[in-house]
Amino acid sequence: MALIFVINGPNLNLLGSREPAHYGHDTLETIEQRLTDMATGFGHQLEFIQHNHEGVLIDLIHAAGKHEVDYIIINPAAFTHTSVALRDALAAVAIPYIEVHLSNIYRREPFRQHSYFSDLAQGVISGLGATGYELALIAANHYLTQPK
Numbered sequence: 001m002a003l004i005f006v007i008n009g010p011n012l013n014l015l016g017s018r019e020p021a022h023y024g025h026d027t028l029e030t031i032e033q034r035l036t037d038m039a040t041g042f043g044h045q046l047e048f049i050q051h052n053h054e055g056v057l058i059d060l061i062h063a064a065g066k067h068e069v070d071y072i073i074i075n076p077a078a079f080t081h082t083s084v085a086l087r088d089a090l091a092a093v094a095i096p097y098i099e100v101h102l103s104n105i106y107r108r109e110p111f112r113q114h115s116y117f118s119d120l121a122q123g124v125i126s127g128l129g130a131t132g133y134e135l136a137l138i139a140a141n142h143y144l145t146q147p148k
């Protein structure tokens with residue numbers, strides 16, 4: 001059994017009502033429930049984190065490093081495009097991660113088309129809506145269960 005952190009950055013607590021043309025109609029709770037059901041099937045434990053403050057997310061990533069978290073699925077939201085500090089936290093703990101975006105950031109404004117996270121990620125899923133989190137969990141399970 002692996003421990004996987006699912007981290008969501010600022011404003012993602014508003015999913016369901018926030019700009020549905022970009023982010024869909026699912027709430028974060030609905031997404032997390034689907035992921036929990038999947039993780040139960042895989043035999044993994046998920047811990048969900050959503051926070052709007054950069055420093056809190058950094059502290060939680062440090063905690064993930066101390067508590068032997070096996071994998072991270074992260075949607076850094078707006079911090080994707082701004083946060084060297086969050087990137088450095090992930091680099092410091094060296095936990096493998098997948099970067100997820102609900103919207104296709106490459107079809108949006110130019111400032112969204114650069115990510116501080118993608119080059120360190122195992123993979124990036126962008127533009128597939130809430131399904132992206134489920135695909136990330138499938139990929140994480142594949143990575144965690146394959147012989148190293």
Ligand code: DQA
Pocket residue numbers: 010011012075076077078079080100101102103104105112
């Ligand atoms: C997002 C894309 C970001 O540009 C934006 O700031 C978000 C959500 C996405 O999931 O599509 O908050 O990460």
